[in-house]
Amino acid sequence: MPTDGLPEALHVTTDEQLRAVSNLTRHRIMAVIRFEPATITQIAERVGLAKGSSSYHVRLLERAGLVKVVRTRKVRGVTERYYGMAARSIVLPDPGEGGPDMLMRHAVADLEAAPADSERHVRMAHLRLTDEQFAELGARLQALADEYRELSDPSLPDTSLVFALFHPAPHAQAGGESR
Known part of the structure; x- marks a missing residue:
């Protein structure tokens, strides 16, 4: 779908929207x-x-404002509605301390549902970064995702890119020993 004219982002701000995307x-x-x-x-x-x-x-x-009818057409006397996204991207609120991160849960569920023999690239890296490096890496990852989103061709199969850059919770140390 051409995304011209769509807002860049829709920020999920209401309970109704959060329930809808969850x-x-x-x-x-x-x-x-x-x-x-x-x-x-x-x-x-x-x-x-x-x-x-x-x-x-x-x-x-x-009803939550996340999708909308983008066009209609008559087919044998019935109006057929075509639904599209209300914005190019959906921005979820920070889940807060101890809250579930719905985006990552959905991404893992999608990964688990993907054909096991399909090509995939899944990696995890543990880094030690300054605050500046952390911010720079986050911006570079977002820019890379935006660049490839602009190259997306609707005639090609879907590809999902999910990344999470975060500071993990500190590990508890038993008796002063590190694990």
Whole structure:
């Protein structure tokens, strides 16, 4: 879907929006319409849901302002609605101390659901960085993701890029020994 004219980001600020994006099924629906609008029937087929369930989840996303009808067309007297994202990206609030990070939970669920024999690049690196290096790396990762998002071709299969740059909780040390 051409994203011209869409706001760059929609910040999730309400409880209704947070509940809407916290559901894995709705997360997957948003992934289906991220680049190309789709009807309820198309969404149901791509996500593997019954049409009624798909309609229910899309209505919740629409009511929360996360998706919208981007075009309609008449088919044998029935108006077919095509749904698309309300913004190019969705920005979630900081989960807060001890709160679940829904974005990372959804990313892990998507990774687990991906075909085991598909090509993937999953790495974890432990770094020791100054505050300046931490900020610079975060900005470079975001710029790289933005650069490749601009190159996205809706005719190609989906690819997900997820990164998390964070300071982990300190490890508890038993009896002064480090593990």
